[in-house]
Amino acid sequence: HAEVFAAAASLQPVMEKISQEFEREKGIRMDAVFAASGQLAKQIEMGAPYDLFLSADEKWARYLEKKGKLEKVRPVAECPLVLWWESAEDPSLDLVKDKRIRVAIADPEVAPYGALAKEYLEKIGEYENLNNEERLIIAGDVLKAGLAAKSGGAGAAYIPLSIAKKLEGSWTKVPMPPQRLFGGIVKDRDALAALVFYDYLLSPPAAELFREAGFEPVQD
């Protein structure tokens, strides 16, 4: 079997491209497993045969690190929060004040972008209003928040740029710090290819693919 990297589901399109590119360049095949970061983390904790872990947020990477299952934990890329809707023109950030519009965010308890959106909405003093007027839609994760808006269930959604790019429509960046995705090597698996792949994520070809998908590579 090839070595396996496990990545947050929202990274699926970009990570598939990067691993293809990696295989083409280095001749090493990596298998990919996508699921929610939390699920992956718990599977790794229970000994899942994954060699590399890419979490959508810092929390789950640190969780595994603390359990002694993950090493070399570091941020890999970052992605800004945007306000997205279906129409052709970019949405105004004041859209949320419109009483007719329902907005979707990811679950702040679960998804870092949900928490980020909540933080933003609180900062501009709209969170309570939205909630009281039942205009706030809390979807499971960022993808579901996007789908809520795309299906018409919500007027707009706060989602990461990476999702927005794929949903088409148009978006406006939200003035909040971007959210970082973290990676790490699973301990005690002697996975050489995974180490190579982990480094490859920081290489220029990978950075290009990240950018295309709406991420910004992080170097520190």
Add this chain to the structure above:
Amino acid sequence: MNALLDAHINELIGDFHLDVSLRLGREIGVLFGPSGSGKSITLRCLAGLRNVRFGLIALSGRVLLDSDAGICEPPHRRKMGLLFQNLALFPHLTALENVLFGCESTGKRRAKSIAREWLARVRLESLENRYPSQLSGGQRQRVALARALANEPEMLMLDEPFSALDGPLRRNLRRELRKLHTETGVPILYVTHQVEDICALGDKVFFIEKGKLTGSNRISDLIRGRGRVDLWKMMGWGNVFQGDVRFCNEGFPSFHWASGDLALKDVSGPGPAIAFVRPDRVRFLDPRMPVDSELSRNTFSGKVEEVLLDGGVLRLHVRTPRGHWQIEQRETGSHSEVFRQGDEVHFAIPPGAIELIFLEEMKGEENLGSSIVEVRA
């Protein structure tokens, strides 16, 4: 008397063809016929549980079915009670609740007393809280009977209501049924295999065979011996042969049929006829004694196939080369022999005991086909 029930049914079930016409007044009619002849299906058609191809059913002036006019009342509006051959007791209800189910419309309290009364009439008063699964076969049958009777329909149909019951119980229930009939006057149609039931309960009997009505008769006529004798045969009693009467070269009359011939006495004329011999007119012969000259041509020898003792009457079924004969004897007489199955017996038929019905005389006692037309008018 004007018929309360007037029914004509023509229906096909698989390859079984049912074509039956019935008229019944404020009477008890018996549907009598061999197993598989279509009795149960007839009742189902009358009750409306089966869609009939062609048919006309009227009860007390109400047209329940007229396939030409497209009228077909659903079963629950026909007011025809039916006791099913396999009972159809509600397994989730107790005996009392089963009976109550049929008579609730009269108000809770009253209904309960009616239901209790009926359970008592069928001798089940102490078992009212039992579920059907906790009752014996005959007890179940009685619950079903009580349920049908308590319902007070405008017509009652009973499919072998007493088949699982013993003699004394049967007698009691027949009495209850008669009483109900006298009180309410609803027509009752019931299916039975027991000749006993016909006589004890019925006013009129319908004979049915292979889906066709083969005859109908008032029972009082049967009892007075005025019915068509071949009906006796249908009821399983008597010796009946179909053949013809001839005058031989010496001028003596005789009856010829498929498996033999019999000498006759004083006959009106030759022609196709039915010969009927009452089993009790058959005379046993002692093989060691000379035979009376009158009987000489009419002697038989055969093997006893079955010996039945019915109260004081000994009934034998004897197979001979000239057919199968029923013989009856009082078993009281001191000279009465004891017969056993397989014994060889000798007997004779006195010519005077042979009743003849010439076939021309046999024009339908009751014109059944035409009765249908009246209802339409």
Add this chain to the structure above:
Amino acid sequence: MNALLDAHINELIGDFHLDVSLRLGREIGVLFGPSGSGKSITLRCLAGLRNVRFGLIALSGRVLLDSDAGICEPPHRRKMGLLFQNLALFPHLTALENVLFGCESTGKRRAKSIAREWLARVRLESLENRYPSQLSGGQRQRVALARALANEPEMLMLDEPFSALDGPLRRNLRRELRKLHTETGVPILYVTHQVEDICALGDKVFFIEKGKLTGSNRISDLIRGRGRVDLWKMMGWGNVFQGDVRFCNEGFPSFHWASGDLALKDVSGPGPAIAFVRPDRVRFLDPRMPVDSELSRNTFSGKVEEVLLDGGVLRLHVRTPRGHWQIEQRETGSHSEVFRQGDEVHFAIPPGAIELIFLEEMKGEENLGSSIVEVRA
């Protein structure tokens, strides 16, 4: 003859207590009793379908049940065939497959021909591919019968096998059953309510009432009139009263019972007794004529409750202030009157027609209780 079946059963079902002992050789035994008396449950216990509290069952030397020794053979190893009262036909199998189910062990081809033969014997050859739901009540019963018979068990138990069948068919099937019994010699125990079946088929009859065996008798003895006359009563025939014989002040003997008394003739002595009067010994009186002095104390008046015509015999049930009487008359005689339900009739009992059984004489004809012990040895 050594008993093939020797059974003693003691069981409690709800509040119904069954306590029955049966012995049967290579014979046909009849279990006779009113509805709810425990016949079906007895068969279930014998077949092993019910765990018996206390009991001992042995068949041809095999001990099938011995509750003391903790032996209890499961039903499928008892080799006791049972025809269920409600048939228990397999609804997912055709008539032929149902019969085959019981006789497959003899090889496919042969089994099929046996099954076909049995279906033909019960007159169902043309319906072998029908499912039970497509058969009439009597046809189903015959399939069940064929299934039980084709199985060739070591003992056969039939629970009212003919209840849904007409007379001629019954006769045929009784013959088949007899034939099977002669060929194989397996003991057969069958339950019936029909007196007719008892006489025609049985070698021995067991009377059962309220869960208890109340008597047993050879049927040939019954037919020869040698049985206990009160057994006639159990079979629903005859007039039986329990009372006692007294000598009045004039020295004339008479029989006293709950609802009246009768003058007697030539009696051995006083004491508790059973009086039995054959229905055909009852004499009708013409109310306009003076009564024979011998009869004067024994005259009755009553209302006709039921008129039955059974072949050539007219049977009346008459309710009088002195009990309920059965009367039989040949209906041939020219002087025979026509009776109807509700008529007032007058009749007398000739003292010579009263048979007496003194109760001391009545010590069990067959000692049932002791038979159990032998098997244990």
Add this chain to the structure above:
Amino acid sequence: MERALIISLKVLAIDIPLLALLGGGIGWLLARRDFRGRELASLLVQLPIILPPSVLGLYLLFALGQINFFREAGFLFAFPAAVLGALLPSLPIMIQASRAAFAGVDRELEEAALTLGRRPWEVFLRVTLPLARRTLLVGLALSSARALGDFGVTLMVAGNIPGRTQTLPLYIYGQVESLNFARAHMAALLLVGVGIASLCLVHRLESGAHERLA
């Protein structure tokens, strides 16, 4: 947790009758009515159980989003959507159970009730229903357990809005994701408790039903 419990209970309170009526009704139609396309219908109603909840939820989301009425009425991502989300994947279980239940009722008993003069709906209520009860209740128990536990469809069409659409399973999910395992276990226990309570209820109803005769 209490709010999630209450919402779950509210969803159940609406879904159980709906399951009984809709599932029972459709099952009855499939068992007792002969109409064209019956077999097709019987296959279609089973689709929701084949599709994984999240996929089912996705289709449902887009289907409802297309329909203006639901859009305007604010049906999606609100309590009604939670009700629907739990209902849909559990309905097939109820439909199949009730189909089997009704098919198993002896017609002759219904006919007997008709000849006793009872109207068809009375016959249904007093004969058919009691005789089918056992299997119906088993179906209701299973399907309402499924409804209680639904996660994927609800999350997709109703979201996970605390106090409005967050049912117990969604709450558990949230707690697990935020690493609050203790609370997640508690909630799971609660969920199982509610489930068992409702099963017990059904069981008590069921045990009243009497065995059928042959």
Add this chain to the structure above:
Amino acid sequence: MERALIISLKVLAIDIPLLALLGGGIGWLLARRDFRGRELASLLVQLPIILPPSVLGLYLLFALGQINFFREAGFLFAFPAAVLGALLPSLPIMIQASRAAFAGVDRELEEAALTLGRRPWEVFLRVTLPLARRTLLVGLALSSARALGDFGVTLMVAGNIPGRTQTLPLYIYGQVESLNFARAHMAALLLVGVGIASLCLVHRLESGAHERLA
């Protein structure tokens, strides 16, 4: 997609017999045997349907992870786990259906078969089973549809490893996550196709079953 289909079919091929045997067997026990704790057992076997699949999966994961044997044998995150993940949430459906099916078989017919000299297992095969078949098959259809569509439990205990544990529902999930709706629809269609094919199969078996008499 083909790989996912094949894995799904392999899972079904193992789970359907398991469902029939285990589900049928437990259902039979619950219907026909009177043992202590029967009611408790009957409640416990229904738990997997109450718990949302992801929660169930989580507990299962932790439970199996604790047991050394499973850990060593590489049971988790491999094909056997996918089999188990699909089996567990669908088993209760089969158990309940078979319980109802066996409870509905008239005992007297079994008794009749016994008195005809058939051994108990023959009676079971030739009387009980055919008479229970209808309801059993409905249960099998429902539960295998559920197994086919399982997502949550499988994802948790078997992972989502393409070519090893990625079943069709997991594949669809992945496609939806990467917003490849076209492929997701295709896969969903395929899934529904497989589901309907197996339902049709069951239906054909079922229609052979004859209605019972009263």
